[in-house]
Amino acid sequence: MRMSRLFGTTLRHDPADAELVSHRLLLxxxxxxxxxxxxxxxxxxxxxxxxxxEEIIRQEMNAIDGQEVLLPVVHPAELWKESGRWFSVGPxxxxxxxxxxxxxxxxxxHEEPVTDLLRREVSSYRQLPLLVYQFQVKFRDxxxxxxxxxxxxxxxxxxxxxxxxxxEDLDRFYPYVRQAYExxxxxxxxxxxxVDADPGMMGGTASHEFMVLSEAGEDTLIHCQGxxxxxxxxxxxxxxxxxxxxxxxxxxxxxxxGMKTIQQLADFLGVPxxxxxxxxxxxxxxxxxxxxxxxGDLDVNEVKLGNALRATELRPATDAELxxxxxxxxxxxxxxxxxxxxxxxxxxxxxxNLVAGANRAGFHYRNANFPRDFRADLVTDIALARQGDTCxxxxxxxxxxxxxxxxxxxxxxxxxxQAMGATYLxxxxxxxxxxxxxxxxxxxxxxxxAIEQHNDDKGIIWPPAxxxxxxxxxxLNLDRAExxxxxxxxxxxxxxxxxxxxxxxxxxxxxxxxxDADLLGLPxxxxxxxxxxxxxxxxxxxxxxAASEVVPLERLEEAVEAALASWPGPQ
RNA sequence: CGGGGUGUGGCGCAGUUGGUUAGCGCGCAGCGUUUGGGACGCUGAAGUCGGAGGUUCGAGUCCUCUCACCCCGACCA
Numbered sequence: 120m121r122m123s124r125l126f127g128t129t130l131r132h133d134p135a136d137a138e139l140v141s142h143r144l145l146l147x148x149x150x151x152x153x154x155x156x157x158x159x160x161x162x163x164x165x166x167x168x169x170x171x172x173e174e175i176i177r178q179e180m181n182a183i184d185g186q187e188v189l190l191p192v193v194h195p196a197e198l199w200k201e202s203g204r205w206f207s208v209g210p211x212x213x214x215x216x217x218x219x220x221x222x223x224x225x226x227x228x229h230e231e232p233v234t235d236l237l238r239r240e241v242s243s244y245r246q247l248p249l250l251v252y253q254f255q256v257k258f259r260d261x262x263x264x265x266x267x268x269x270x271x272x273x274x275x276x277x278x279x280x281x282x283x284x285x286x287e288d289l290d291r292f293y294p295y296v297r298q299a300y301e302x303x304x305x306x307x308x309x310x311x312x313x314v315d316a317d318p319g320m321m322g323g324t325a326s327h328e329f330m331v332l333s334e335a336g337e338d339t340l341i342h343c344q345g346x347x348x349x350x351x352x353x354x355x356x357x358x359x360x361x362x363x364x365x366x367x368x369x370x371x372x373x374x375x376x377g378m379k380t381i382q383q384l385a386d387f388l389g390v391p392x393x394x395x396x397x398x399x400x401x402x403x404x405x406x407x408x409x410x411x412x413x414x415g416d417l418d419v420n421e422v423k424l425g426n427a428l429r430a431t432e433l434r435p436a437t438d439a440e441l442x443x444x445x446x447x448x449x450x451x452x453x454x455x456x457x458x459x460x461x462x463x464x465x466x467x468x469x470x471x472n473l474v475a476g477a478n479r480a481g482f483h484y485r486n487a488n489f490p491r492d493f494r495a496d497l498v499t500d501i502a503l504a505r506q507g508d509t510c511x512x513x514x515x516x517x518x519x520x521x522x523x524x525x526x527x528x529x530x531x532x533x534x535x536x537q538a539m540g541a542t543y544l545x546x547x548x549x550x551x552x553x554x555x556x557x558x559x560x561x562x563x564x565x566x567x568x569a570i571e572q573h574n575d576d577k578g579i580i581w582p583p584a585x586x587x588x589x590x591x592x593x594x595l596n597l598d599r600a601e602x603x604x605x606x607x608x609x610x611x612x613x614x615x616x617x618x619x620x621x622x623x624x625x626x627x628x629x630x631x632x633x634x635d636a637d638l639l640g641l642p643x644x645x646x647x648x649x650x651x652x653x654x655x656x657x658x659x660x661x662x663x664x665a666a667s668e669v670v671p672l673e674r675l676e677e678a679v680e681a682a683l684a685s686w687p688g689p690q
Numbered sequence: 691c692g693g694g695g696u697g698u699g700g701c702g703c704a705g706u707u708g709g710u711u712a713g714c715g716c717g718c719a720g721c722g723u724u725u726g727g728g729a730c731g732c733u734g735a736a737g738u739c740g741g742a743g744g745u746u747c748g749a750g751u752c753c754u755c756u757c758a759c760c761c762c763g764a765c766c767a
Contacts, residue, residue, distance in 0.1 A: 131716060131728070132702045136760045156759065211766070228767070262691075262765050270766090318767080326767085337766090434764080527767050559767065595725055630727040637727090650726060658726090 120163075120588065122622040122635075125149075127162035129635050139335050141570040142267025144579050148639050157264025157272035159563070164639070167587035167618070169275065169562050173254050175306045175584060176277050176560060179299040185250040185279060190232045192256055196222030198231035201539045207431040211259045225258040230535050230557060233280040237553055238541035244284050247543060247553070248292060252279030254562065266335060268567035269523060279558040282536075284545065289530055289554050293325075296558050300329055300526050303560070305689045308582020309569055311525060314340055315350035317422050318529050326529040329560075330522035331568040340522045341504045345515025352519065353422040355504035358511040359414070362470035363394045368486040370454075375483045379449055381415040384483065388474055392416040396467060396475040396487060398451040400436035403428065408436055408444050411501060412453050412493075413464040415474075420503035424462060427499045445478075452476035453493040454484060463495035464502050523568050524561075531555040573663075573688065579640030580662050583683045584690060588618035590679060591641040593632050595648035597625055606647035609657055609672065613645065613679060637662070643682045645675065661685055 127149030137143040145151045150165035161169065177187065196214065199205035204212070205224070213225040226232075233251065241247065258273050268274075281296070283289045297313065304311040309331055316328040328351055330340055341355035342348065350356065378384040385392045395415030401424065403409055409428065411419050425433045441448050444459060452475055453461055467473070467489050475487040487493070506519040533552040536542065541553045566585070573580040583589055590613050594606035603623075610621040620641060622632050629648075636644050644667075646658040651669055659675070660667035661682040670678040 128700085128717085130701060135696080135702070138761070153759085209765085257767095259766080263763090265761080276767095316767085328767085524767080529767080557767090561767095593726095598725080625725095627725085628727085628729055629725050630729080632725090633727045635728085646726075648726065 120618075120620050122620060123624045125163065125620070127164060129638055137267060139266045139269060139567075139571065140574055141269065141335070141567040144570055144574060144638070144640075145267055145567065148579060151268065157261060157270070159268065159271060159273070161563070164587040165566065168566050168581070168585050171585045171587075172307055172562055172565055173277065176303045176562075177254075179303040179306075180250070180252045180277070180279060183250065183295045183299050185252045188251045188253050190226075190229050190236075190253055190255060192226045192258070194224050194226055194232055196224055198235055198539070199224055202231050202234070202535055203538055204231070209432070211261060213258055213260050226255070227257050227259045228276075228559075229253070229255065229257075229278055230280070230531070230555075231539070233557075234535040234539045234541050234553075234555070237280075237282050237536070237555075238539060241282060241541070241543050241553060244543050244545050248281060248283045248288055250279055250281045250292075250296075252277060252558070266337075266567075268563045269335060269571075270337065271563065274564065275562045277560045277562060281556040281558070282541075283554040283556070284543065284551070286530075286532065286554055289532075289556050293528070293530060293556060296528055296556065297327060300528065300558070300560070304329060304525065304565075307565060307569060307585050308686070308688045308690060309525070309565070309572060310689055312340065312342070312349055312522070314342070314522075315354050316527060317351060317354040317426065326527060328524050329526035329528075330524055331572060332520055333523050333568065333571050334521050335571055336521040336523040338522050338524050340520050341506075341508075341517050342520065343510040343513060343515045343517055345510060346513035348510055348512045348517075350504070352504055353420065355517070356500065356511045357502070357504040357508040357517055358514065359417065359466045359502060360393075360509065362414075362466065362468070363391070363472070364469075365471040367488045367491060368472050370487060370492055371485045372477050372479075372482055373485055374481060375450075376481045378483070384474060385415065388483075388485070390474055394470070394473055396453070396473045398453065398476055400441055400446070400451070401433045402436045402440060403430045404432035408440065408446075408459040409433070410446075410451070410453060410456060410459045410461045411464070412461065412467060412475075412495075413502060414466040414470065417464065417466055418503040418505070419464075419501055423499075423503075424501045427462060427497055427501060428460070447476070447478050447480050450476040450478060450480055450482060452478040452484065453495075454478070454487060455493075460496045461494065462497045462499070462501060463489060465498055465500050466502060468498060523564065523571070525565050525568055526558075526560040528558040529556060531557050574640070577634070578638035581640050581642055582688055582690070583642045583686050586640075586642050588620045588641050589643060589683060590617045590619045591636050591639065591644045592619055592621045593636055593644060593646045593648075594621065594623050595629050595632070595646065595650075597623060599649065602647065602649055602652060605652060605657075605672065609645060609647050609675060613675065616676065617679070642686065643679050645679065663687060 130147045134146045151159045311329045316326045318326040339352040392415040397415045399411045399419045401409040472486040508517045536553040597603040651658045654669040656671040659678045
């Protein structure tokens with residue numbers, strides 16, 4: 120490809136509204152342009168990289184017997200009503216009517232059409248297991264897109280769906296997908312960590328996320344240095360330690376004027392925060408008030424709480440709502456409450472003589488004991504893991520880090536097959552629901568993460584495997600015919616083996632060309648100039664290397680090969 | 691949805707207490723000189739000042755409404 124003909128221009132200045140490194144570089148290098156918030160046009164160089172990423176993923180999916188399909192972007196709402204998500208998913212699902220007044224949706228994911236296909240095509244256990252996948256556009260009307268390609272509303276995803284006779288077969292197959300994902304990310308030049316995750320709106324029994332560690336990430340990971348346990352903070356487990364013991368004492372009301380925080384309260388009464396019970400309130404999708412009770416030194420994990428309640432929506436309650444329910448904010452008590460759903464964190468089981476609210480402004484109870492003094496609709500783990508907490512696996516200390524979620528794999532189970540009637544006949548002639556898994560990777564986000572992970576102050580440093588082109592030939596002094604000829608023949612000969620971008624622009628200075636080359640960040644730069652020819656050939660430089668070498672033209676190919684092979688990142 | 695911010699040629703920005711014909715750098719076009727780290731000269735094209743309404747003799751500038759985008763939060767496979 121000739122640089123003079125390349126569609127897309129490099130920007131000399133940083134765009135004013137790009138904060139993330141990857142966003143800045145994607146714009147400056149002329150790779151993408153925004154057309155609306157979270158909606159991007161992908162220019163030739165970006166699309167080349169995305170196709171390379173897709174090809175790597177395609178190979179890994181095919182290697183585990185995946186079959187590529189293409190499912191529609193517009194679905195009839197009926198399918199989403201059948202699965203229930205028409206009702207459970209919020210405004211991020213774009214709904215519209217076609218001209219006939221029929222409800223339609225823009226695909227934000229493809230479980231529904233896949234399950235519909237499965238119920239039509241699969242009738243026998245003999246057809247299972249199977250894996251289908253696609254590269255297709257999704258649209259999610261996120262309330263807030265940000266960070267360039269890291270979080271967008273419209274994006275291309277590789278999504279895959281497996282179908283099995285039973286959970287055992289899904290369990291058997293799942294690790295192959297995980298391995299395929301690890302292979303794919305590594306081949307794309309990325310270091311990822313695999314973490315336990317929350318299945319969220321997808322439902323299902325287990326899921327794992329593939330994360331690139333980055334301060335630009337929106338997810339918090341919790342991981343243990345000791346044993347390698349790693350999880351999204353939304354799902355992370357930890358050891359809460361033994362409860363404060365002792366013989367239960369009689370309940371006793373004490374005046375605690377002005378004590379608004381747990382810390383103040385604990386100091387005032389001379390007890391550790393872990394001997395208090397903290398009350399936190401939420402409102403669910405039906406307007407019902409949820410009363411979450413947790414040990415005073417811990418915080419509520421809203422995701423865990425929502426999952427435990429099977430709530431589709433959960434938000435903190437307002438003071439007005441609490442008042443209307445007869446709850447004294449700041450002094451709320453699980454003791455004697457009525458008409459609310461009480462969820463107790465398991466940290467309170469066996470804890471003796473806690474300080475809890477008295478549901479009267481300015482008063483608390485001492486010596487509250489569960490379940491002696493208050494009931495619970497649900498007792499479970501609803502605690503948020505934090506840096507410094509104790510690993511539940513090995514007892515080590517947990518640390519937190521930020522990450523960008525590139526892939527997510529789920530054991531869906533029968534959520535969709537059951538809801539939509541996707542069944543098969545087993546060898547005994549029994550009708551059974553298909554057991555499903557689903558597996559996603561964001562293509563554009565992967566590309567952005569690669570840039571986020573591989574760059575310097577001059578520009579992008581593409582991992583060779585996903586670079587738009589591997590070689591950037593820079594021609595200088597091209598007004599001299601013999602040099603132009605040499606550069607042209609280098610372009611042609613290297614082009615037989617690699618994708619080559621040839622900077623043959625005549626009106627640009629050497630400085631502009633070198634700076635553009637660094638900005639675009641193709642892995643190997645080959646400079647053909649009066650100086651290089653005089654020195655005996657062409658100058659070869661890897662983008663990540665400080666040094667360059669002049670190589671005789673007849674040995675260029677092996678030099679480029681060696682430079683590509685010197686890539687220091689994963690491959 | 692809450693908080694904050696920004697909208698002026700393609701990009702980055704300036705524009706005073708309201709006052710002629712709205713500027714600067716980069717980029718772009720033409721001509722010439724240039725080519726190893728963002729060259730130089732000359733000439734030139736390109737702007738409904740985000741939009742609507744209002745105040746005023748006069749609005750890029752003041753007022754009202756509105757739209758878009760960015761950042762923080764809420765939210766989120």
